[in-house]
Amino acid sequence: MPELPEVEMARRCLERWAKNRRVQKVIVHEPRVLGRGRGAGLGALAGARFTAFDRRGKNLLLTLQKGGAPLGLWSHLGMTGKWLLRRRSDEPPRFSRVELLLDDGAILHYADMRLFGRLRLVPGGDFGRLPELGALGPDPLRDGLDAEYLARTLGRVKKPVKLALMDQNVIAGLGNIQASEALFRARLNPLRPARSLSPEEIRRLKRGILDSLQHTLKKSQIERLARGAGDIIYVEERKSDRAKAAEGSVSDNPFLVYGRAGELCPACRRTRIVRVIQSGRATYYCPRCQPGARHLSPSTSRPRATRRLSGSTAR
């Protein structure tokens, strides 16, 4: 579920569900979500009241007050983590790992099938001391994106620009999907060394990143509204059958190139989207709209006797 837009949606939901609510009881079904090794447990949350809901990249930073002192709760959703609201009489959602019983009769469930996500108590609400946040790069939505910063940072990176974008210390919040989407919007080949980008391309990249994040966020909001805008979401995941398809277009791939290998590029409509593996992760792009670093020289323009390759599709 979680790249920046999804985590931001989770932040907004939590704020709506739990702001000024007091935690009455904490139930940990699966201690592994606290991280290996010790973990102070979450017991200290009992009696605390939610006051602030922040986010840095993919990290949720929740602040509570207990006896006049702040208390922090750090939440990272991993691959499949999500926060859900239920009533006490409800059946708990699948893979519920932790329950926070609130003073209004609701329960916040942290559900996470694959258990890659983590919850951790942060004494004093001092998130600055979390090693996970230490070297985090700027969050594009909270901090904006500075072209100067991008140029300076990427200028030192040899690895492919797609991998650089997924580095949380370069930019906080982009993951495998957003990296592909941003590069497509910027018309940049994901395989190019990050430091090979020109100032003009850096500007395109900045726009591509912001546009992709905004677009995905908007899509998430619309989808949420479409299914009732409710506080308690009963639409359970499992109806994976044709039931979902029959329900209409509510659950289509909302992305331009991600997951679209073999489909025609939505921009040029002439070339098929390609899927390649970079460091074990799938990358999607249009070879025509995002040409490789085939520049013979940094010279400005050239006649461009573009010769069309045949092949590719003999169908």
Add this chain to the structure above:
DNA sequence: ACCCGTGTTCGCTG
């Protein structure tokens, strides 16, 4: 049965 997966970390290698 086999491959794939919206994330991060760890260990090995050059």
Add this chain to the structure above:
DNA sequence: TCAGCGAACACGGG
């Protein structure tokens, strides 16, 4: 010392 990369983690879904 560090960049780069595959594996591991855990559990489905197609």
